[in-house]
Amino acid sequence: MSIAILSIHRGGPGEAPRRDVFEVPFEAGQSVLDGLRWVREHTDPGLAMRYACLNANACKECMMRLDGAVIYACTARLEAREMRLDPLPNKPLLRDLVTAIAPPDERPPDAA
Amino acid sequence: MAEDAELRTDVLVIGAGGAGLYAAIEAARQGAQVLLLDRSLIGRGGATVMAQMTVAVALGTEQPDDPAFHLRDTLAAGRGLCDPALARLLCEEGVEVIQEMDAWKTGWARHADGRIRQAHAPGHDRPRCVYVDFLSTGPAVSRTLRTQAQRQGGIRRMGEMLVTDLVLADGRVQGAVALDLAHGRAVRIAAGATIIATGGLTRLYRRNSASANMAGDGYALALRAGATLIDMEFVQFFPIGHLAPRLIGMDPIMWDPFRYKLGGRLLNSEREEFTDRYGAPPEGGRYVVTRDLATYAITKEVAAGRGSPAGGAWLSFEHVPEAELRANFGPVIDRLAANGIDLTKTAIEVAPIAHYHMGGIRVDTRMATDLPGLFAAGEAVGGANGANRLSGNAITEALAFGRVAGRQASALAKQEGIAWTDPRAREALALAGRAGAVRPGFNPAAMFAALQATMAEEVGAFRTATGLARAATRIAALAAELGEAPPGAPLPHDLARADWFDLRAGLLVARAVVLAATARTESRGAHQREDHPGLDAAWTSNQTVTLAGGRLALGQQPVAAAA
Ligand SMILES: Cc1cc2nc3c(=O)[nH]c(=O)nc-3n(C[C@H](O)[C@H](O)[C@H](O)COP(=O)(O)OP(=O)(O)OC[C@H]3O[C@@H](n4cnc5c(N)ncnc54)[C@H](O)[C@@H]3O)c2cc1C
Numbered sequence A: 001m002s003i004a005i006l007s008i009h010r011g012g013p014g015e016a017p018r019r020d021v022f023e024v025p026f027e028a029g030q031s032v033l034d035g036l037r038w039v040r041e042h043t044d045p046g047l048a049m050r051y052a053c054l055n056a057n058a059c060k061e062c063m064m065r066l067d068g069a070v071i072y073a074c075t076a077r078l079e080a081r082e083m084r085l086d087p088l089p090n091k092p093l094l095r096d097l098v099t100a101i102a103p104p105d106e107r108p109p110d111a112a
Numbered sequence B: 001m002a003e004d005a006e007l008r009t010d011v012l013v014i015g016a017g018g019a020g021l022y023a024a025i026e027a028a029r030q031g032a033q034v035l036l037l038d039r040s041l042i043g044r045g046g047a048t049v050m051a052q053m054t055v056a057v058a059l060g061t062e063q064p065d066d067p068a069f070h071l072r073d074t075l076a077a078g079r080g081l082c083d084p085a086l087a088r089l090l091c092e093e094g095v096e097v098i099q100e101m102d103a104w105k106t107g108w109a110r111h112a113d114g115r116i117r118q119a120h121a122p123g124h125d126r127p128r129c130v131y132v133d134f135l136s137t138g139p140a141v142s143r144t145l146r147t148q149a150q151r152q153g154g155i156r157r158m159g160e161m162l163v164t165d166l167v168l169a170d171g172r173v174q175g176a177v178a179l180d181l182a183h184g185r186a187v188r189i190a191a192g193a194t195i196i197a198t199g200g201l202t203r204l205y206r207r208n209s210a211s212a213n214m215a216g217d218g219y220a221l222a223l224r225a226g227a228t229l230i231d232m233e234f235v236q237f238f239p240i241g242h243l244a245p246r247l248i249g250m251d252p253i254m255w256d257p258f259r260y261k262l263g264g265r266l267l268n269s270e271r272e273e274f275t276d277r278y279g280a281p282p283e284g285g286r287y288v289v290t291r292d293l294a295t296y297a298i299t300k301e302v303a304a305g306r307g308s309p310a311g312g313a314w315l316s317f318e319h320v321p322e323a324e325l326r327a328n329f330g331p332v333i334d335r336l337a338a339n340g341i342d343l344t345k346t347a348i349e350v351a352p353i354a355h356y357h358m359g360g361i362r363v364d365t366r367m368a369t370d371l372p373g374l375f376a377a378g379e380a381v382g383g384a385n386g387a388n389r390l391s392g393n394a395i396t397e398a399l400a401f402g403r404v405a406g407r408q409a410s411a412l413a414k415q416e417g418i419a420w421t422d423p424r425a426r427e428a429l430a431l432a433g434r435a436g437a438v439r440p441g442f443n444p445a446a447m448f449a450a451l452q453a454t455m456a457e458e459v460g461a462f463r464t465a466t467g468l469a470r471a472a473t474r475i476a477a478l479a480a481e482l483g484e485a486p487p488g489a490p491l492p493h494d495l496a497r498a499d500w501f502d503l504r505a506g507l508l509v510a511r512a513v514v515l516a517a518t519a520r521t522e523s524r525g526a527h528q529r530e531d532h533p534g535l536d537a538a539w540t541s542n543q544t545v546t547l548a549g550g551r552l553a554l555g556q557q558p559v560a561a562a563a
């Protein structure tokens, strides 16, 4: 069985960024999001990422960087090689792969 | 020490799909201050944005039509179990909301002469479904409502807020507690009136058309607060969900619009058409078979060893000329090509997937629940569609019921004002916000997958008493494993913590479905019992589910009289 290797940015703002590397079983036709969900179900449920529609490319919540380029995790193909996943560069980091992408007036208020 | 709520509002709307957005707009239009929350981003998280095609409404732009004809078809599809007053509201108020959506520039597809186009979907007696090309109905509806909600004023919109509990005092709902996912903290929300618009439960099944946010939260919120659910055994399966080859960037229900426009042929392993063997009218290249029948036919064909290789049926458009495919679905044909699929040369495989929930929170025609201060709207509501829903009725239901709920909630909030007693919220606040004991090896994502497997295997489109009993046992085991509080300290975007709440809701709702499905010893619409085939006229009644002291109780009520 071939595998995909996901090298994922971990940590929140102010933390020294680190990377975790996960091996994921690879099947042709899978998406990067499939790989990330496999990681949560089998290895690390604490991985923070954002997605809603899974497959439909309707919610646009799964934006992140793959090898530096901005992608939708649900439409980018998983490949049998090392793939580097990082949060979006120009948005405030919340944790791991999640950034503050909501319009500013649609976010929860900062804690009083 | 009593603390004030962080957020106060006249009307709290939980869920920002079609129902929640319309409710918010209408409540604000009636003068209420509105707080619109969603666990995801506003207008992105649920089924509405994912819908692709049909919105049923008697506009009569293709042929003369009348809400009374739409009602007749809706009641027939519901197999005797619709609440006629709710169904009528859907059909009548539906016309107004779709016209208002048109004025708000949704972009319904039109003929050259300006008439809105209406497609003929199965179960309807004439062309009755408006849509936005190409497969863009949901995104267009969502965008239109989001824009309108921004323009309206008086609506505070807030995503990343997972509502975990309703807060009651003196038998009245007076707000809610939410887990602020962005910051990982609990939030108190005081509200004059609260509307549950959280959508459905189909994520409880392994194969589904759901987003990540459809684990039945609203049903669980309502149950735990003391409201009544109705028709919980009726989960609609969409017969031709995409099965193989694996596709990315496409919604699994994408083949429905293809069927509407191009017909297509549904075939078994012998490449024979087969739905007519199970009582459907002969297809003859047209799309005429209803969802419950197609689901039945495909499942039976697979069971008889005549399924496609991946365990479904073939859907073929090989006979449709390339030019016609392109004229109807140009951009989609390109996306398919990127996935290596050429429809003129290959058939694809399809199978039933969980798609919509007919059941839900019991409401009256004001969308009021049994609990003072609590309303519900959209797929969260049960009753309008009975045992089976017509294509296109769900979006109409979301918009129409949302508007009614917004109007009624606004009126109630004005009359009663805002009250808040913090002690009532204490337990819910602790659950959402407090650090629990760390539990190494605890994986709620894996547990959710186990729940989905159980529901698919034992509580799917075909049920038996023994299978349902197995499901009940497994659900109880998962609930025991879940424990009383989420483990670990809350973090920003703590999916594991969200999973814990999803499981708490999903397991309770799954129990409700199993309970109602076990009791209904007949086959009707979307509820098919292998051990009780055939409709039993004695079962022409609705079942209700309530929760008291941790135990679910089943009730029965006669179907409401015609409105
Ligand atoms: C892929 C797909 C295609 C469909 N196509 C059609 C079609 O062509 N025609 C048709 O009529 N119907 C269709 N349906 C059904 C229809 O889309 C839905 O029934 C309808 O949109 C439901 O609207 P809603 O507002 O009630 O719920 P949703 O649109 O699902 O919105 C519910 C919202 O509540 C939020 N939420 C849930 N729980 C919580 C919580 N605890 N706290 C805060 N927020 C929460 C969710 O994030 C979501 O944004 C389709 C459904 C799917 C899944």
Ligand code: FES
Pocket (backbone or CB within 6 Å): A051, A052, A053, A054, A055, A056, A057, A058, A059, A060, A061, A062, A063, A072, A073, A074, A075
């Ligand atoms: S998960 Fe919705 S667009 Fe990727």
